[in-house]
Every structure is written in structure tokens, then in C-alpha cells.
Amino acid sequence: MNSPRMWCVVPAAGRGTRVGGDCPKQYLPLAGRPLIEHTLERLAAHPRIAGLLVVLGAADTHWSGIGMLHGKQVLTAVGGAQRSDSVLAGIDALPEVVGADDFVLVHDAARPCVRLADIGKLIELAGAADGGLMGAPLRDTLKRADAAGRSELTEPRDHRWRAFTPQMFRRAQLSRALREAARRGVDVSDEAMAMEQAGFAPLLVEGAEDNIKVTTAADFALAEFLLARTA
Ligand SMILES: Nc1ccn([C@@H]2O[C@H](COP(=O)(O)OP(=O)(O)OP(=O)(O)O)[C@@H](O)[C@H]2O)c(=O)n1
Ligand SMILES: C[C@](O)(CO)[C@H](O)COP(=O)(O)O
Numbered sequence: 338m339n340s341p342r343m344w345c346v347v348p349a350a351g352r353g354t355r356v357g358g359d360c361p362k363q364y365l366p367l368a369g370r371p372l373i374e375h376t377l378e379r380l381a382a383h384p385r386i387a388g389l390l391v392v393l394g395a396a397d398t399h400w401s402g403i404g405m406l407h408g409k410q411v412l413t414a415v416g417g418a419q420r421s422d423s424v425l426a427g428i429d430a431l432p433e434v435v436g437a438d439d440f441v442l443v444h445d446a447a448r449p450c451v452r453l454a455d456i457g458k459l460i461e462l463a464g465a466a467d468g469g470l471m472g473a474p475l476r477d478t479l480k481r482a483d484a485a486g487r488s489e490l491t492e493p494r495d496h497r498w499r500a501f502t503p504q505m506f507r508r509a510q511l512s513r514a515l516r517e518a519a520r521r522g523v524d525v526s527d528e529a530m531a532m533e534q535a536g537f538a539p540l541l542v543e544g545a546e547d548n549i550k551v552t553t554a555a556d557f558a559l560a561e562f563l564l565a566r567t568a
């Protein structure tokens with residue numbers, strides 16, 4: 338039997354304020370191409386991904402209009418003010434072929450170094466556990482700072498993980514969880530947070546630490562190095 342394929346929502350409606358400049362970071366050059374193209378290439382190349390739903394900013398003037406990649410459809414939707422609004426807009430815009438109980442992946446446009454093997458690992462493990470997310474256990478000693486930037490105490494690091502994307506949940510459950518968070522005015526920074534608040538316990542699946550989110554200008558050089566290593 339063939340393994341089921343799933344759609345991936347790619348939030349790309351951010352402004353990249355921490356990078357700075359006029360052009361949103363997803364369109365800045367990385368190894369000679371707009372950053373977002375690397376991310377979309379990797380996702381579309383995965384055999385378990387059926388299509389991509391890219392969520393763009395309302396005033397986006399940079400999108401190149403990609404309609405197909407690796408023989409897979411690339412659709413677009415318009416996002417919102419917060420990342421969670423954009424993800425919800427993407428889920429709402431998925432084609433009808435994606436059923437309410439089907440799994441959907443969500444992957445940040447700003448994480449171009451994701452490894453194909455990790456996408457597969459998440460799909461296998463989170464699929465068997467009713468949903469989950471990619472992340473990595475915290476490896477450094479964790480400090481809590483006071484207002485003056487002095488170390489106040491050392492927090493326990495056991496059971497602490499850093500959350501990455503992709504994250505994978507059933508379409509209707511994720512849609513309900515995000516809508517409920519919005520209704521309550523809770524700013525959820527990832528899909529798993531919305532699901533936790535809806536009473537689910539998403540599986541944490543360990544992925545490579547080099548799946549970085551390009552967040553500041555300094556991350557571009559690192560991402561360029563990692564792109565070559567993780568190709
Ligand atoms: N309203 C938003 C905000 C973010 N994102 C997307 O969510 C991903 C992760 O967000 P982040 O790294 O925080 O991106 P920005 O919001 O662009 O960055 P900043 O907070 O520095 O402005 C990115 O692919 C970004 O484009 C989105 O689709 N819609
Ligand atoms: C979803 C996420 O990438 C997980 O690390 C992250 O929460 C989104 O980015 P932000 O910079 O925290 O808005």
C-alpha cells in the first residue's frame with residue numbers, strides 16, 4: 338500500500354522585522370536565490386508531500402507566482418497579522434481533497450535547511466501519535482535573567498525542548514484549536530501551543546539542530562553554510 342501524502346501549509350506572510358530592511362526576509366537572497374525558494378524546493382521534493390499552500394502577506398509584491406514544483410501544486414492564500422492568523426488562513430484555503438481528519442503539515446518559510454529525512458521521521462512518528470512537532474531537547478544550561486540582565490537563577494533543563502517546524506496535526510482539530518485560541522485572545526507562537534491548550538499532547542519528535550529559523554541578519558551566513566551541508 339502507498340503511504341498517504343499530505344499537504345503542507347507554509348506561513349510566509351511575516352515582515353522579518355528582526356532582520357530589518359524593506360524586503361521581507363523570505364525574499365532576501367540565500368545562496369543566490371530567494372530564501373523561500375529553498376524551503377519550498379525541499380518540501381516539494383519530499384515524496385510524502387502532496388502540495389504546498391503558501392501564505393503570503395496582503396501587500397506582498399515579491400512572490401514569483403510559482404504554480405508547480407516537482408510536479409506538485411503550489412497554491413497561495415493571504416495571511417494575517419500574527420503567524421497563527423496566517424496558518425489558519427492557510428488551513429482554510431486548503432483544497433477540498435484534504436479531509437477534516439487528514440493530517441496537515443505546517444512549516445515556516447523561514448526554515449530553509451530542513452532535512453528531508455526529518456520530514457519523513459516526523460510524518461511517521463507524529464502520524465502514529467495523533468499529531469506532533471519537530472524539536473530538540475535543550476542542551477545548554479538555562480538561566481533566568483532579572484531586569485538588569487543579571488542571572489537570577491538556573492532553571493532546570495530536564496524535559497525542556499526547543500520547538501521547530503514542521504508540525505503536523507489533523508486539519509479540523511488544528512483549525513478548531515487555532516480558532517479557539519484567537520477567540521480567547523491567546524497569542525499562540527506555534528501550532529502545538531494551540532493544540533496543547535485544546536487538550537492534546539503533541540508528540541515531540543527530535544530533529545536536527547541545523548533546521549534553524551532565519552530570524553536575524555546574522556542567520557543568513559549560517560543558513561547558507563547549513564544549506565550546503567544538509568542538501
Ligand atoms: N503574520 C505572520 C508572521 C509570520 N509569518 C511567518 O511565520 C514564520 C516564522 O515567523 P518569524 O520568523 O517570526 O517571521 P517574521 O514574523 O517575518 O519575523 P519578525 O518577527 O522578525 O518580524 C515565517 O516564515 C513568517 O513569514 C506569517 O506567515 N505571518
Ligand atoms: C513556530 C516556530 O518556528 C517554532 O519555533 C516559532 O514559534 C515561530 O517564530 P517566532 O519567532 O517565535 O514568532
